[in-house]
Amino acid sequence: MAQDETPLLDAWRRAQRSGKRPMQIPGHKMRYTLDRKGWAADLIGDTVRDDIVMQGGVDDNAYSHDYLGKAEALWAQQVGADASRFLVGGSSQGNITAVGMVADRGVPIAIDRTSHRSTQAALVISGAVPVWIYPRLHPEFHLPIGMDPEAIRRVPEDVNGFFATSPSYIGTMSDVASLARAAHDRGQVLIVDQAWGAHLDFLPEGGAVRNGADISVTSVHKALTGYSQTAVVSIREGRGFVDRSTLDRWVDLTTTTSPSGTLLASIDATRAAMARGGRERLELLMESVAQARRRLAAVPGLIVLDDANAGCRVDPMKLTLILPGTGVDGTALGNALFDLGHGPESSDRDTIVFTASVADEPEWILAFTDLLIGLIESMRQPGRPMAPLAVWRVEPEVVVTPREAFFADRRRIPLRDAVGEVSAEQFCPYPPGVPLLAPGERVTAETIEAIQTAGKVGRVAYSSDPTLETIEVIDAV
Ligand SMILES: Cc1ncc(COP(=O)(O)O)c(C=O)c1O
Structure with missing residues (x-):
């Protein structure tokens, strides 16, 4: 197929105009599509007007036309991948998929500690042991400026692979080609979270996959024009580290059985627009x-x-x-x-x-x-010295794996009394969505202070007590 073709978008358009009145899902029965009016249209109409499900909507119940597969193949061709899968759970789902493909229960995996919180979910699901890699920090601005290939070379040999984030939330980028070389020299796989860099795939120098990553995850809704929640995970199979069937297994594990054809078609539309x-x-x-x-x-x-x-x-x-x-x-x-x-x-x-x-x-x-x-x-005010943000500098003591901590018996105690305990939960200033404290990590006086400081100026997400007064710690280590 050629890059000016849009198999999924075309099928979505046909379904939208079809006047279908399904006796199956969606529950809104497409009664609000185009100019038709359904029950309580004043409340429901605008929000579901363009919602067309994949199964029995964009495609038939058996997906027999494989519009989705064709659109995914076109994306893969465009970004230089051997296979791509469209996701409706964002790069969060992509990161869980990517880490899951590589990780093994009880086996170390090297992950950038400034990575997005979704990698923690992957660690909980997989049971892998995180070996954290800390980013290079700018000496003056104290901001992360990418992963150093030397850091990869220093990691113990027994890790399953490497996970880097590029671009970072603040736009700083790693040299993915050098990271890939460093990982491949050791016979190990490189995953790149390129959630913020979908546009890079359409520039002459290419994105993570063209630069050597074995798996890349990219949000179509951040830097490009996909519907919210859309993302793509892509792989290069050539080096033998990852394969299509493992990719499919992990995407299928983490996804809904009723994906929105509208969301997925917006990925196809975005790819075609970018190709054009x-x-x-x-x-x-x-x-x-x-x-x-x-x-x-x-x-x-x-x-x-x-x-x-x-x-x-x-x-x-x-x-x-x-x-x-x-x-x-x-x-x-x-x-x-x-x-x-x-x-x-x-x-x-x-x-x-x-x-x-x-x-x-x-x-x-x-x-x-x-x-x-x-x-x-x-x-404008008088100038002041820079106060470095704590999330970029966290260097935790990992006491038990995120999975062990997540499933451990837990008790709630005042946060101020938690020094020395092991956290059962995550404290994550959002943005940038990087945990200050994650399940399985030792609580220190510095972390408590950082959590309290972050709580004063913004949202600290995913902790069980939104007041940040208490914390769940694991019962016994
Ligand atoms: C670096 C990074 N990776 C992954 C994600 C998750 O992306 P999504 O919101 O598409 O799930 C984010 C979200 O902000 C992010 O900053």
Whole structure:
């Protein structure tokens, strides 16, 4: 098939226009599709209007036309993979799938400790033992600037493989080709969480798979134009580390049996749009982001992360600002922008991150830059030193595996009394979704302080007590 074909999108469109009145799921019976009116349409109509299920909707009950498989093959061809699977559970599902494919119960696997919380779920499911790799930290900005290939070489030989995150939440990128070489030299597999970098697959230098990763996970809804929740996991089988049947087994384990054809068709549509003119569109946007960076860098006291000052490549579609020199509080700036309808990807006291995409117009990026500069000037204060964010520096003592901790008997105690105990749960500032404390890790005075500090300025997710006053610890080690 050719890249201008859209097998899944076409089938979705046919189903949408078909006037079907199914005697099977979906429960809304497609009564709200197009201009038809169903029961309680005033409440239900808008939200499910475009919802077409895969099974018995986009395809028949037996999936006999394999529209999904054809669309997945086109994605794989586009990004240089041997196989790709579309996901409706985001890169979260992708990470669980990817780590699950490689991990074994009781066997170490080397994972970047700044990886997204979903890798923890994979560790719980698989029972693997995490060997954490810490990212290189920028000496001045204290931000993660990618995984060092040397770190791979230093890891004990008995690990099953490596998991790296690139780009990071703040846009810093690892040299995936060097990581792949370092892993492959040891005869081991490299997984790359490229959740933030779906656009890289459509640029000449390619994404994680083209650069040597054996498995890559990418969100179509973050940097590209897929429906929320959409992601793709792709593999390169050639080196013999991973194979299609293991991929299918893990995708099938982690997915719903009723995936939304609408979500999946939006992946096919995005791939075709990117194949048609995506590179040119990206180049246009990347140039306006570069222009925005130059303008922002001229603001006194403001540092704009880029290839020159970061010590690594920075995603050309990200704007990451380091604020202390302006005295501006990033959380307050983020809130002000959110109130204006232009919420940032993330903001903490010292940094604020913005994501541009192909759906932005270059003129908007520049207009937004002017607005941002105006806000920064209006909120300017005397400069202050940088206070490094704790999530990028966590170096935990792993006492038991995440799986053992997750299933262990537990008791609740005041967080302030928990020093020395082993956590049964996760405390995860969101964004960036990197756990400060994860199941199986020793609680220290520093972690408690970091949790309390994070709780004062934002959401600390996934802990059982939202007040952060108490913690569940494992009963006996
Ligand atoms: C690095 C990273 N990986 C994976 C994910 C999960 O992606 P999704 O929201 O598509 O499940 C996120 C979410 O923010 C992330 O930051």
